[in-house]
Amino acid sequence: MEYFTQQLINGVTLGSIYGLIAIGYTMVYGIIGMINFAHGDIFMVGSFVGLIAVVVLGISAATPFFLLILALLVVIAIAMALTAVWGWTVERIAYRPLRGSFRLAPLITAIGMSITLQNFVQISQGARVKPVQPIVTGGYTLMESADGFVVQISNIQIIIIVLTVVLMAGFTMLINKTSLGRAQRACEQDARMASLLGINVDRTISLTFVMGAALAAVAGVMFVLYYGVIDFYIGFLAGVKAFTAAVLGGIGSLPGAMLGGLLIGLIETFWSAYFSIEYKDVAAFSILVIALIFLPSGLLGRPEVEKV
Amino acid sequence: MANSTEESALSTSAVGAEIEDERRAEAVRGEPPFTVNPPSGDAFGAALKDAIISALIALALAGPMVGLRTETAIGGLSLTQNWMPVAAIVAVVFFGRLFLTLFVWGRSSGIRSVAATSFRLLPSGTQLSNWKVPGLIGAIAFTIVMPFLPFADRYWMDQAIVILTYCMLGWGLNVVVGLAGLLDLGYVAFYAVGAYSFALLATNFDLGFWVCLPMAGILAAGWGLILGFPVLRLRGDYLAIVTLAFGEIIRVVIINWYDFTNGPDGISGIPRPTLFGIPFDRSDEGFAAIFGLEYSSIQRIIFLYYIILVLALITNFVTLRLRRLPVGRAWEALREDEIACRSLGINTTNTKLTAFATGAMFGGFAGSFFATRQGFISPESFTAIESFIILAVVVLGGLGSQLGIVIAVIFLNTAFEVLRELQEYRMLIVGLAMVLIMVWRPRGLISTRHPSITLKGKAKAVRAELVGEGSG
Numbered sequence: 001m002e003y004f005t006q007q008l009i010n011g012v013t014l015g016s017i018y019g020l021i022a023i024g025y026t027m028v029y030g031i032i033g034m035i036n037f038a039h040g041d042i043f044m045v046g047s048f049v050g051l052i053a054v055v056v057l058g059i060s061a062a063t064p065f066f067l068l069i070l071a072l073l074v075v076i077a078i079a080m081a082l083t084a085v086w087g088w089t090v091e092r093i094a095y096r097p098l099r100g101s102f103r104l105a106p107l108i109t110a111i112g113m114s115i116t117l118q119n120f121v122q123i124s125q126g127a128r129v130k131p132v133q134p135i136v137t138g139g140y141t142l143m144e145s146a147d148g149f150v151v152q153i154s155n156i157q158i159i160i161i162v163l164t165v166v167l168m169a170g171f172t173m174l175i176n177k178t179s180l181g182r183a184q185r186a187c188e189q190d191a192r193m194a195s196l197l198g199i200n201v202d203r204t205i206s207l208t209f210v211m212g213a214a215l216a217a218v219a220g221v222m223f224v225l226y227y228g229v230i231d232f233y234i235g236f237l238a239g240v241k242a243f244t245a246a247v248l249g250g251i252g253s254l255p256g257a258m259l260g261g262l263l264i265g266l267i268e269t270f271w272s273a274y275f276s277i278e279y280k281d282v283a284a285f286s287i288l289v290i291a292l293i294f295l296p297s298g299l300l301g302r303p304e305v306e307k308v
Numbered sequence: 309m310a311n312s313t314e315e316s317a318l319s320t321s322a323v324g325a326e327i328e329d330e331r332r333a334e335a336v337r338g339e340p341p342f343t344v345n346p347p348s349g350d351a352f353g354a355a356l357k358d359a360i361i362s363a364l365i366a367l368a369l370a371g372p373m374v375g376l377r378t379e380t381a382i383g384g385l386s387l388t389q390n391w392m393p394v395a396a397i398v399a400v401v402f403f404g405r406l407f408l409t410l411f412v413w414g415r416s417s418g419i420r421s422v423a424a425t426s427f428r429l430l431p432s433g434t435q436l437s438n439w440k441v442p443g444l445i446g447a448i449a450f451t452i453v454m455p456f457l458p459f460a461d462r463y464w465m466d467q468a469i470v471i472l473t474y475c476m477l478g479w480g481l482n483v484v485v486g487l488a489g490l491l492d493l494g495y496v497a498f499y500a501v502g503a504y505s506f507a508l509l510a511t512n513f514d515l516g517f518w519v520c521l522p523m524a525g526i527l528a529a530g531w532g533l534i535l536g537f538p539v540l541r542l543r544g545d546y547l548a549i550v551t552l553a554f555g556e557i558i559r560v561v562i563i564n565w566y567d568f569t570n571g572p573d574g575i576s577g578i579p580r581p582t583l584f585g586i587p588f589d590r591s592d593e594g595f596a597a598i599f600g601l602e603y604s605s606i607q608r609i610i611f612l613y614y615i616i617l618v619l620a621l622i623t624n625f626v627t628l629r630l631r632r633l634p635v636g637r638a639w640e641a642l643r644e645d646e647i648a649c650r651s652l653g654i655n656t657t658n659t660k661l662t663a664f665a666t667g668a669m670f671g672g673f674a675g676s677f678f679a680t681r682q683g684f685i686s687p688e689s690f691t692a693i694e695s696f697i698i699l700a701v702v703v704l705g706g707l708g709s710q711l712g713i714v715i716a717v718i719f720l721n722t723a724f725e726v727l728r729e730l731q732e733y734r735m736l737i738v739g740l741a742m743v744l745i746m747v748w749r750p751r752g753l754i755s756t757r758h759p760s761i762t763l764k765g766k767a768k769a770v771r772a773e774l775v776g777e778g779s780g
Contacts, residue, residue, distance in 0.1 A: 105750035112742030119736035285553035
């Protein structure tokens, strides 16, 4: 029971990170119907920007608590802003010129962008892994079993979960209540009609990329703080898993992306805990295949209506 | 009532203001504004403004990533500052954007789109068919005599083998993506299955290349069927992501199933191919001794070259013939419109499965050739990036075009070789080139299609815009 609880906490933490990345996939897919393959690498760029900000600000575990929280917020803000610029640029260079064009073309430019970003970071920041000293330390003991197994929730896990919940709530508000969110949903339903009604579709799509990149940047910073080690290649696997999460939850659906992220995180953690850690990726992907066969439109997605 | 009119008037003015804002933003962004002839005095100012904004974006992008390099140091990370490259990047973006806006894009807004559609890499239609047969014969003759031409040393032969291997992979994937319109991002899985089946059969059961080659192909085709069944119901991008996941699953299993596949260490000592049992080595039974030649390692390379040439030509020939068979026509019909296919009584399940299996089989052949050529395989060779490159070859060449794939492979390989000097910048440039080429020609290098069957008379090339998208 104690072991289970501990894995549950770890799984929810990991799932939060996947969920934040998955939102970027699901929104972009919803609005222009393409897999933004470079999104995983946007996440990676976000984690690097966060890392650089952490080093520049000189944050360490020794920083006093309130200052630390403030500094982390600054780091997240910097990462969100700069990564959003990356997301915007990728859209502008690789996807906008191909709008309304042959369907596979943006997929290839996305792969090209992914290769470009990975190699750009590899050249500019070096190919070796970047270890970070733990910054947020400490935690709370929740329960203790008879044989001495301690269930702990660490401060960083609390920060990740709380931040994810806050961001998700804010983001849902943004999509449901603001005019930007309305424009976004309108473009998702029918881009041409939206443009006839005076919505600047190009700008809305750009903003979708910007928002997705900003959330991925938060996930990136959380990843740095949680795992303490990054390299230029983390984007690929995280990206594929986040996309799996988006598909599992029902692509195009925001709560679906979050739910899918949580599920993928939990599956991966429990699989590593109870079966074998080597095959955790296989488990995540097998779930994807099984989910798609029995639930082609995902858990919360609307079934596609085929028009002839 | 009055209230509502007031409100609507308000909202109209708000929308008007928004449109005004957008216009201004558009002008700042340097895109062609809606006026036909923009006033020339303003043009330079706008271009300058636009270039400054681009430079600022470049600064935001490159500043922290290039300017501040994190280095692993004792007790954490340290920073090294190098602002010169940042300055260079920003300057290049500024002047490049300024130049492009003033002298390339600014001239006439219509030019770009017209150029994109009217420009053809090859003369289309009848002109092409006049050159087709002699061109084809010439190309095949050249590939056959190539090993004996004076320039063909070890380096060139190796390059030729790599080019042919990728041509074969491209042609194999073309069956799935180009003909049947099923987007497969995990093609490298079949390549891996082929390579590992050959390597395992050869090292465990002491079988030779020629026995294992068909078995590797059959096993890969079997895996194609196994993958094909569950994904039959999926469409488009879902299919893409499942095939990608499948490719990763195969790789992870190969890495972790240590007892069977030797894990990340790979399999070495894979036998070399023989010519009717004659090995290419220094021994008395070797090729050189029997034919009275002086031993040279290039003989084996030339032999490998011919094997892959024949395999690639078989792939191409089989694909071209299959296109004329009912199954091939069903593939292309499936690509164009699945619903129409179903209503015409085509069994879409079987059609998709045969496409998967055929493509996988060619991938398996190429994989076992790869294994025998290298003599050593490891999971490193079968990463997702390999799948992407093969897919990029197919799409860059122009979906469904056999010749386009050859051109794309030669182009990519040449790019890799020319950029070898630049080492780590190589992939960066290749990635950017992929983006730029796709933006320039979204339909690939050869975008016209020749119908595989016509009612009567000569087949006319079909323009790219009229061809279906392969949305599977």
